[in-house]
Structure formats: C-alpha cells, structure tokens
Amino acid sequence: MSKKIRVGWDDLKPGDLIHVKGSTNTYRFKSRTDWHSMIKVEGDGVGVSATWKLGVEKEPVSVFLVVYEEDFAYATRPAPKRPRPSIVEPILPGECWARIRFGSQTGWGRIVKRYAPHSDSWLFGPDDKALYQASWCGTLAGLHPWMTWEELLQASKQTPILELLSAEEYYTRKAKGQS
Structure with a gap:
C-alpha cells in the first residue's frame, strides 16, 4: 500500500481523491471550473454538491459532478517517491x-x-x-x-x-x- 499525502483546495491536481464533508465517498478530481468556488470531479454516490447535465438532446449527454469549496474536506494523492541515489561505478580498485x-x-x-x-x-x-x-x-x-x-x-x-x-x-x- 502506497503512502498518501493530504492536499488542500488550492493545490489540487488531476487524479487527486476528493473527500467531501459528511460523506464516506471519494471522488477523483478532474479540473477546475470557471467559478473559483467549485471543481469538477468523477464518481458516483451521495454527498456531491451538484450534478449538472450539459448537451443538446441530439448529442450524447455529458455528466459531470461538482464539489463546492465549502463542502470540500480534503484531498489525497500518492506520496512522491524518494529519489534513489545514483549508484556510481567505483574509481579505485x-x-x-x-x-x-x-x-x-x-x-x-x-x-x-x-x-x-x-x-x-x-x-x-x-x-x-x-x-x-x-x-x-x-x-x-x-x-x-x-x-x-x-x-x-x-x-x-x-x-x-x-x-x-x-x-x-x-x-x-x-x-x-x-x-
């Protein structure tokens, strides 16, 4: 199991797992919206602030979930791996x-x-x-x-x-x- 680090609202990167206040569900961060106080996430379940459907009836409907900053608890991502020291060939016998x-x-x-x-x-x-x-x-x-x-x-x-x-x-x- 890899170690995870906590991430704040302003440091989110695509793929981070979003934890919402009052919910045990997690969502995967997709991207920011045009509004600073909400983000797009992937996932299902109860606890997401809103579900929006966009599109025209003749075209496939794209669904995305949003989380408002006020409902955001924290996010997690895998901890960065420590760099392995490079192994350099010995000079002397x-x-x-x-x-x-x-x-x-x-x-x-x-x-x-x-x-x-x-x-x-x-x-x-x-x-x-x-x-x-x-x-x-x-x-x-x-x-x-x-x-x-x-x-x-x-x-x-x-x-x-x-x-x-x-x-x-x-x-x-x-x-x-x-x-």
Whole structure:
C-alpha cells in the first residue's frame, strides 16, 4: 500500500481523491471550473454538491459532478517517491560495500574491484573489462564470477543496490553501530 499525502483546495491536481464533508465517498478530481468556488470531479454516490447535465438532446449527454469549496474536506494523492541515489561505478580498485534489498529485507554485500592488468597474463587479458565480483552474485558451483560494471548492475535488478559505500565508509558506520 502506497503512502498518501493530504492536499488542500488550492493545490489540487488531476487524479487527486476528493473527500467531501459528511460523506464516506471519494471522488477523483478532474479540473477546475470557471467559478473559483467549485471543481469538477468523477464518481458516483451521495454527498456531491451538484450534478449538472450539459448537451443538446441530439448529442450524447455529458455528466459531470461538482464539489463546492465549502463542502470540500480534503484531498489525497500518492506520496512522491524518494529519489534513489545514483549508484556510481567505483574509481579505485579494492573493496566496497553495497546495501542491497533481498525481497522485503535489506543487507550488506561486498563488491571487489580488481586491479586491471596492463599486460597479458594467463588469467586476464589486456582488454578484460570484467573487474567486479559481488558476494551475492554466485553460480551453482558457489563461485563468484568476475563481471563488468554493466553485468553487475544487471544482476542487481534481482537484488537492487540501494547504496554504495567505500570500505572505509562502511567500516566506520559499522564501528558506530549504524549499519
């Protein structure tokens, strides 16, 4: 269930749920009218200030409901989502820690960025971009494969990274009891 915020008469936006004094019904805000003291809403039921029918008999009749400001109690809308901090690729090799979400739980996982070799070696080629290993990205054999940054972020769609800290920041938080 998403959180809702209350909205006043002057801050209404299309789609807000309108609550009318003395009614348990809710209505969806459509638009303002030419009169400052009433708004157009969608919905059915008792408690709406007025129902107006507009149109000519030969054309389809459009019905809209209005709520007067004096009958308006409050409105609600979904609370804005907090912006997720952008996860930026670490610059230096070494250890960093990611706060990750497993279902409804969060925890910390270690990411290791290896030093990229400049010369050929039997283990890593000079163009090898697979610099990262994450503690939560294992295979059936239990090994943690080396991945590129893009592969790590792709794997993290199952377990989203919420925050990325350097090893120093992580261990400082842990020492203070904040992680």
